[in-house]
Amino acid sequence: MLEPTGVAALGALGWSSFFSDQIGEDDVHLVPVRIANIHRARISGYSANGPVDLVLPASEAVGDYAVGDFVLAEPGDHLVRRRLERTSLLSRRMSDGSTQLSGANVDTLFIVTSCNDDFNVPRLERYLAMAAQCEIPPVLVLTKADTPQGADPFVTLASDLARDLPIVVVDPRRPEVVSKLQSWFGFGKTVALTGSSGVGKSTLVNTLSGSSADSAQLTGAVRESDSKGRHTTTARSLHVVSVGGWVLDSPGIRSVHLGEMAEGLDAVFAEISELESRCKFRNCTHSHEPACAVLKAVEDGRIDPDRFARWRKLHDENSASGAHKSSRR
Numbered sequence: 542m543l544e545p546t547g548v549a550a551l552g553a554l555g556w557s558s559f560f561s562d563q564i565g566e567d568d569v570h571l572v573p574v575r576i577a578n579i580h581r582a583r584i585s586g587y588s589a590n591g592p593v594d595l596v597l598p599a600s601e602a603v604g605d606y607a608v609g610d611f612v613l614a615e616p617g618d619h620l621v622r623r624r625l626e627r628t629s630l631l632s633r634r635m636s637d638g639s640t641q642l643s644g645a646n647v648d649t650l651f652i653v654t655s656c657n658d659d660f661n662v663p664r665l666e667r668y669l670a671m672a673a674q675c676e677i678p679p680v681l682v683l684t685k686a687d688t689p690q691g692a693d694p695f696v697t698l699a700s701d702l703a704r705d706l707p708i709v710v711v712d713p714r715r716p717e718v719v720s721k722l723q724s725w726f727g728f729g730k731t732v733a734l735t736g737s738s739g740v741g742k743s744t745l746v747n748t749l750s751g752s753s754a755d756s757a758q759l760t761g762a763v764r765e766s767d768s769k770g771r772h773t774t775t776a777r778s779l780h781v782v783s784v785g786g787w788v789l790d791s792p793g794i795r796s797v798h799l800g801e802m803a804e805g806l807d808a809v810f811a812e813i814s815e816l817e818s819r820c821k822f823r824n825c826t827h828s829h830e831p832a833c834a835v836l837k838a839v840e841d842g843r844i845d846p847d848r849f850a851r852w853r854k855l856h857d858e859n860s861a862s863g864a865h866k867s868s869r870r
């Protein structure tokens with residue numbers, strides 16, 4: 542049986558006035574639940590009182606919900622009455638053109654990559670475009686720096702990926718990682734992890750969720766449910782973090798396909814998009830036009846030609862995906 546409880550416990554879940562403002566008179570008896578796990582037909586989450594198994598109305602598909610969503614449920618049978626609007630939504634385009642929701646109400650996206658062959662500039666630019674498109678501030682988290690080469694060459698490469706991108710070198714196995722990443726966590730904050738398999742995401746989740754007295758207090762209701770054991774915790778998609786807040790490790794965002802990313806590309810490739818207004822033609826494609834400010838900058842060496850080529854590839858892919866979408870209508 543669920544009961545509406547204190548605002549503080551809800552706040553720890555990520556609740557804010559953004560959500561409470563959406564509650565109408567008809568909803569006051571309903572209980573806010575944050576979705577923590579979506580498993581085929583089964584959806585579970587946390588209310589201010591602890592873990593809850595939710596029941597979806599027959600008319601609704603599991604795919605319409607994302608881990609991190611807030612829903613309002615009936616206190617008795619946990620039937621979901623409605624989903625609240627999201628502050629942000631991570632989604633990805635599948636190869637069949639459909640969209641998969643991979644995380645909702647996310648404050649920060651950690652793009653995790655290793656100081657080895659996994660570090661791939663075009664792929665990282667893709668992740669960054671996705672973050673910018675979803676308007677979720679990204680952080681680049683570099684793992685596996687304990688090699689002869691060390692992190693420095695990778696930090697140098699990373700610093701050219703996008704303006705103002707925070708870059709943090711960590712060893713996810715060590716407890717120091719918590720203080721290094723602490724500023725993105727805290728009461729009610731949600732961080733999503735993305736990156737290839739094997740870069741250390743699960744290790745990072747485990748270290749971040751390691752228990753401490755403080756966190757046990759802040760998220761008391763939630764920690765209780767973890768007493769079943771470590772394995773329960775790591776199997777969840779939304780994990781409580783020892784310094785407060787949540788980390789979301791969604792398999793859905795481990796690979797990334799672009800779709801409708803025009804604004805995201807503009808943000809990541811700012812040095813290119815900023816010049817566009819100076820091209821002679823308003824709809825300049827920066828490929829063959831005379832008096833193209835972008836081509837000029839590439840020629841002058843103000844824009845890195847390799848980066849320009851990568852921008853071109855993503856841009857064309859984005860246009861093609863837009864065409865694909867409209868042809869399906």
Ligand SMILES: Nc1nc2c(ncn2[C@@H]2O[C@H](COP(=O)(O)OP(=O)(O)OP(=O)(O)O)[C@@H](O)[C@H]2O)c(=O)[nH]1
Nearest residue numbers: 684685686711712713737738739740741742743744
């Ligand atoms: N040497 C070293 N090993 C690390 C580091 N970070 C993670 N590892 C190891 O790398 C391996 C893979 O880490 P995981 O956490 O399973 O990677 P993952 O990203 O969760 O991979 P998937 O679960 O397949 O998505 C584990 O054996 C970790 O202990 C690091 O900074 N240095």
Ligand SMILES: [Zn+2]
Nearest residue numbers: 820825827833
């Ligand atoms: Zn141009």
